[in-house]
Amino acid sequence: MKIRTIHILLALMVTFGNTHAQQESDYTQDLPGVDVSLDMITIPSGTFDMGSEEGEPGRNTDEGPIREIKVEGFWMSKFEVTWELYNLFIERAIDDLENRSKANEIQLKADAVSGATTPYVDMSLGMGRDANYPAVNVTQLAASSFCQWLSAVTGRFYRLPTEAEWEYAARAGSEGPYHFGSDPAKLGAYAWFKQNSEGSYHAVGGKKPNPWGLYDMYGNVAEWTLDQYHENGYEDTRLPFEPVVKEYPVVVRGGSFKDGSEGMRSASRMASDPIWKQRDPQFPRSKWWFTDAGFVGFRVVRPKKLPDPNELKEYWVEN
16 A cells, blocks of 8 residues: 555656746746647745725725735736637637646536627727737626636636735735836836827737736736625625625726726726626627626636645636
């Protein structure tokens, strides 16, 4: 029995030992059969003060009270998910690979993941669906289903970030309103927002990254998180993660090209709204698409500590 146990441990060391160093670094996630990839940035474990001080300019009451939060390390996509990548999910452009390594973190069938219906209107609202533009007007369900599909075709566990993970990554070790300090005059170097966007989103990566190498954490398009929104802030919510129990409202972070400097702050929050489906011609309203939220997109994370297999689905919003 002991010999068999040793053999199993050795097999695991051979399987995972050579990749451990790589897993603690940035990496590029290739997708099978297509010339499209996803750059992932390593985010270290740590603690931070979530929320904003009462005297912070532009602060809303839902940004407090401040809570010290411990965050386990994870990877976050360097850029917001683009149309080029999201369209692979819509079009089911990647088939399941029967010969995928058993060393993968998870085993899922891509064709078992529900997918978005064909949109009835131009989801870019005339802003364009070029390859490097961020995918927008997707519901939180659609963004989460994309993560499940991405997990299936790569064998690695991907999901949306929790609200705490998002703010921790945006702050990148900073404590002020912005990762670069408190002067909003510097925003133009890092963000597409109301003052410089000309009313439209832009290709990802067009501005400077934050200190941890993440682009467009402020502005361009706002980003989905996993958490339910509470207008009373963090008084009675379970941090650092509270599973969503209903479609509205859900927390959206980062501000967009439509927002002013106050919406770019690391602690700024926004709640999803049913009005974002106002022009949806389908009846009942589509669960996959918004038609008036061309300012909302998403990015993905991969935790360094894989959840228990029974807990995986807790992080994928149910269909």
